[in-house]
Amino acid sequence: MRTVYIVGASHSVRIEEALRQLPEYNVQFNVLGFGKSGAKFSQFRWPDLESIDQGDVLLVFPLGNDLIQGKCHFKRNRILHLQNYEQTDDLSFRIQLNLLRSKLGKCKGKKIVVTNFYRHFCCQDHPKPGWLSYQNLRNAQLYGLLDTDPSITIVNHRKIVSDTNRELRNTVQYRALQYDSVHFKDYVPIAKKLVKYILD
Ligand SMILES: [Zn+2]
Numbered sequence: 001m002r003t004v005y006i007v008g009a010s011h012s013v014r015i016e017e018a019l020r021q022l023p024e025y026n027v028q029f030n031v032l033g034f035g036k037s038g039a040k041f042s043q044f045r046w047p048d049l050e051s052i053d054q055g056d057v058l059l060v061f062p063l064g065n066d067l068i069q070g071k072c073h074f075k076r077n078r079i080l081h082l083q084n085y086e087q088t089d090d091l092s093f094r095i096q097l098n099l100l101r102s103k104l105g106k107c108k109g110k111k112i113v114v115t116n117f118y119r120h121f122c123c124q125d126h127p128k129p130g131w132l133s134y135q136n137l138r139n140a141q142l143y144g145l146l147d148t149d150p151s152i153t154i155v156n157h158r159k160i161v162s163d164t165n166r167e168l169r170n171t172v173q174y175r176a177l178q179y180d181s182v183h184f185k186d187y188v189p190i191a192k193k194l195v196k197y198i199l200d
């Protein structure tokens, strides 16, 4: 049975819980969660990467809380609103990606990296021009830096948020799957999609 080591912030905690609900759990894979809600990349907890076996899986959700500077959001009526945003600068983002790459390089197991789930399409009061293209830019940069390494599988977030086969490009549809504009109503369908990559 393969062990899945999960690293990231709140999404990773919820994915871990959802993976434990699948029929393949404890049959084809085990889970060890290192997720830490609200964490930025520099605060992530990691397993001992060098001791991960070849047949095991490192599943990382590296983006999210690092997209913007300062205080991210405020909560009103269960929604995590983001009024304005200040982009993190390209240099520190690049440093973060390089750090991610060197961490992944220490792991001999299968490495799966999930791109940033869209976040904070909160309400009409906070339209945030450029917010979608900025999130897409960071995802493209993640691909740009990691895609050259054949030992890393990058999973497009849009391909796993829906049970349908088509990618969700429409942010209204995407947002409808989230209850607070960041977290999903149901992580089990996402976990089901991820299992295919885990067991592949
Ligand atoms: Zn936030």
Ligand SMILES: [Zn+2]
Binding pocket: 080, 081, 082, 083, 122, 123, 124, 125, 126
């Ligand atoms: Zn809002």
